[in-house]
Amino acid sequence: MITALVAVLIGLVVLVWSADKFVLGAAATARRLGMSPLLVGLTIVSIGTSAPELFVSAVATLDGAGNLAIGNALGSNITNIGLVLGITALVSPIPLKKKLLRKELPLLLLVSILAGLTLADLELSYIDSILLLAGLVAAMYILFQESDDSGESLVDEDEAAAIESLSTKMAVFWLLLGLVCLMISSKALVWGATEIARSFGISDLMIGLTIVAIGTSLPELAASVASALKGHHDIAIGNVIGSNIFNLLAVMPVPGLIATVAVEPMALYRDLPVMLALTLALLVLFILNRRSGVMGRFSGSLLGLGYLGYLTTLFMMTSNG
Template sequence: MLLATGAILAGFITLMWSADKFVNGAAATARNFGMSPMLIGLTIVSIGTSAPEILVSLMAAMSGYGSLAVGNAVGSNIANIGLVLGITAIVAPLPVKSDVVRREIPLLMIITVLAGLLLIDNQLGHLDGILLISGLILTLYLIYRWQRQPDSNLQTTAGAETEEELPDISQAKATVLLIVGLLVMVASSRLLVWGATEVARALGISELIIGLTIVAIGTSLPELAASVVSALKKHHDIALGNIVGSNIFNLLAVMAVPGIVAPATIDPAAFQRDVPAMIAITALLLILALAGRKRQRIGRGAGVLLAACYLGYTLLLYLQS
């Protein structure tokens, strides 16, 4: 019990430290290469923080647990919007630029619906995996073009403020910060999950509750840490881009793994319950972003609503199980 408690404390401290280094490396990379912070968030940060999901899906697919791999991708997307974005908005309201509302978030909505429809037959085969990977390549190309050609109607003041806050670090040091930050972030997430699981077992909490809460949240801890730290450092584009990009990557890359590695039959509940929940919370994000265009931010009220939706989904899982 004492060792597990120490693991929780050590995991939390190292998680926040590594997230700080990782975000600094990402922000410096954006500055050094003349890339927008949003592009960095949508690509480097989102792919990096999705590493736990793709590792879990790969191991699950190779072990013949295709439903677990799909559930990992779908569940992570629900957690990323409801839990990660919700908490991030509560901690530091996120400014939303018009091009993100018109482009990236609607793109995420379209990908979410189309990826969900691939599961309508409760099968995920080679063709599905190829379609998802092809969609990832096309999406990365579109995102790159959009971010290199930003909306001309955007006010330049917000962009200037963000650019001034980017750290002036050499690219060699920024790369080290990215790699070390990511590795320590993933390792500290595992340590934190292990400690919390051991404490829960010692307190007599059931394996079901542990799986639905601690383990599910565990794979989203890198996204949560990176997004909260980015928001606190006022790198809002990296925070929002991380969440949107992670969800796109989860669907088009993580969910493609079982289709390519080991085609599988998917639990019908994934399409009947979890996919609709993922589509609904993504649609809610789009609505909140559109509603926040006048205020140009996703505020604390929206964050509370998203977090409440995630808690409701978790409660539904518990009651149905």
Template sequence: MYAEIGAVVAGLILLVWSADKFVIGAAATARHMGMSPLLVGLTIVSIGTSAPEMFVSAMAALDGAGNLAIGNALGSNITNIALVLGITALVAPIPLQKGLLKKELPLLVIVSLLGGVVLFDLTLDMTDAIILIVAFLFALYLMFQDSSDSGDAIMDEDEAAEIESTPTGMAVFWLITGLVLLMVASKALVWGATGIATAMGVSELIIGLTIVAIGTSLPELAASVTSALKGHHDIAIGNVIGSNIFNLLAVMPIPGLLAVTAVEPMALYRDYAVMMAVTIALLVFFLISYRKGTMGRITGTLLTGSYVAYLGFLFIANQ
């Protein structure tokens, strides 16, 4: 499996790097074409955080590995809440953006329930994909209204400065180069992941839930921990909520758009249930910590511990 493991490692590294360049190139190009910073931040930058998952899902669906794509979407959401937020809270208490309780957190719960509805018949087809995409457009509209009213920044100052300072020619270059490299990296990752699944006798769903989901969530983990160490991690929960909404509404429909995908029953009965549980747990922890204003190390321990327990359960169930 040396070639497959190498493809997965190289694919993940190239995927993360090319996604960053693609987002900067696309955002800078849009700014030079006259798009407002608010709209750039809300669409290109926000959706760009899910670019690795989107390209991996597309390549997996085209290669007939639709369950790897579904596992990637569900697994990334579990990883974002239980691992990314858990470890970030262990590093330093996370300041709570209390406005999230009015719109974004309830929206995430509703979107998560919608994900269960489309998976309920264990088939992901064009109709399911259209339902999720329509919901995605509606969610974008709601978030744009909220951002316009509040005037809050969508991206951090360093990212905004890099976008503004990138010349038009360089922006177009990184847009095209990043797009091509994203496709190459996604293809390599899916080839390696499916090869490992075959060699180890495990399902593509499990590989999507673990190796691929953790790999595509590593940028969020690194950024959140780095921000926590610098004391600038107050947007960590908002980023995770936004990423999880995009994963369900923009990543999970992709297999259904490209082919009718038969969903493994365990994706619904086990993995969707775990994703729903950690989403509700995030809401509960938020409510409990609301008055204090921070989500601390006890919450971080519970979230991280639940993720380790989930991985252990997957391992035991696969034996």
């Protein structure tokens, strides 16, 4: 048990660190190969925020813990809205941009519904995964059109400067080192988490929804709070919305591409509705705060309390089970 706990803690720390280095190296390498800053931000940096979830899902599925991977995707989205945005709004009120209400938030809601439909038969199959990946291509096109129209950067100044200043040799070094560390730390995290689950009689889904989801959402939490403190609030909320879209369209398909996964019923009847409810709540809060133009501490408190209530429900169900 102690070994498993150490594996989870070290795995999470290395996972977060290596994801950051992997994204930095990949983005800088792409720039050296001639990719535009806009395209780097839209693809590598945006998808890179879901790198921890992506690697953990792949390793979990290969280890026969497909429901941990599904729980990771759903749980990360719940954590991103309830915990990450909740804390960010408590740190500093988040200015709301109209373009988020026009495209990004409705797109996230549609993607969430699509994810629910693929799980409706309590199976995640190869066909389901292909449908989600097709949705990813469509979402990328829509987001690229929006970004191209606005002309806005998708990364903050510090991150953009780090990408531009990195030499080709160092970019490739961080890319490869980050990739290796991501694979090793993902393996350690999944092994430790599944061992803890077996010791306490907890399902893989529950571990994916809690320990793994919170751990793999740490990059979004750190990036969003840091952006808010720097005054880059639009990047903070954009990170969360973008990450949630990629979690459902790029991370959740991974188990189905490897093998058909029998989905635990609670993922469909409990966790998916909570994810949809929080996504709708974010949309409603956006509309209600449209006149003031900011999502303040009261809204952040509501999101945070919603997430705390969800966690409490999970632990009560576990203890009663």
